[in-house]
Amino acid sequence: MGTETVDIETVDIETVDTETVDTWEALDARAVALRSLDRLVGTWTVSGPGGHGGEVRCEWADGGCWLVQHVDLHRGDAHDRGVGYVGYDADDGELRSHFFGARGELLELTYRIEGDLLVVRSGGTGSRARFEGRFSADGTVNDGVWRWPGGGHATTLTRTA
Template identity: 45%
Template sequence: MSDKTPNPALRQLDVLVGTWNVTTSDGGQGASDGQVTFEWMEGGFFLIQRFELGQVRGVEYIGHDEETGTLRSHVFSTAGDVLPYTWQVQNGTLTIWYDAPGSPAYFEGTFAEDGRSYAGAWHWPGGGYKATATRP
């Protein structure tokens, strides 16, 4: 047994735990509706997201990166992708950057006051789409 403990910065992700129905308005960008579920891995070092968005299924592991001091993740999907992201939840806003903070490809959304939904958009050079997630 290790006496290591999860970094407290991970707790900002507690707001995501549970199941969310995702709907998108893609403007022809190829976004897909579906469902995502977040749960803590035993030990609390990683938040696991399982997703089913259109025909793509996958899993994402989000943990604290000691080197950068950020919440980093990797997505593994049935499309064969392995994609890196950085997560942040601050003042009711969820931001997910592709790879590192400051990336031109990112999601930014705002949680409703009751925490039962959030709405925002993915942005990238030349495109993007709106997305809303609600608890069933």
């Protein structure tokens, strides 16, 4: 079965079945949501108080349907490493990440970028554990705060590559 590129602007909508239109709309929503993550592509140095720091490298997987995050962070003596995959969840319209840690942990997060605001929530959109940070005008720095019930800390991400 071959593929065909269709210019959606020239399609006679009267002759297209509902299932096809639903598929195009879902693909369009997915593409728009995923492209919002372009700002994260690159290598970022992470810094914060109390020896919190490390590096996060983000890149598109082949096909562009997943943003892959390579994470290497430390907090004092604790060392967190792993890989995360951020993709579009069509069921709820969210950008959802599954992070697989080197110690066997599995974390689910949601991502949202609106303008210069990056919001990452641990455990879903209703979670009170979240990061909120703002990108600098040139997009090379994101200053923000991780918050969770009973705590939190400032975090700065600086693009190095």
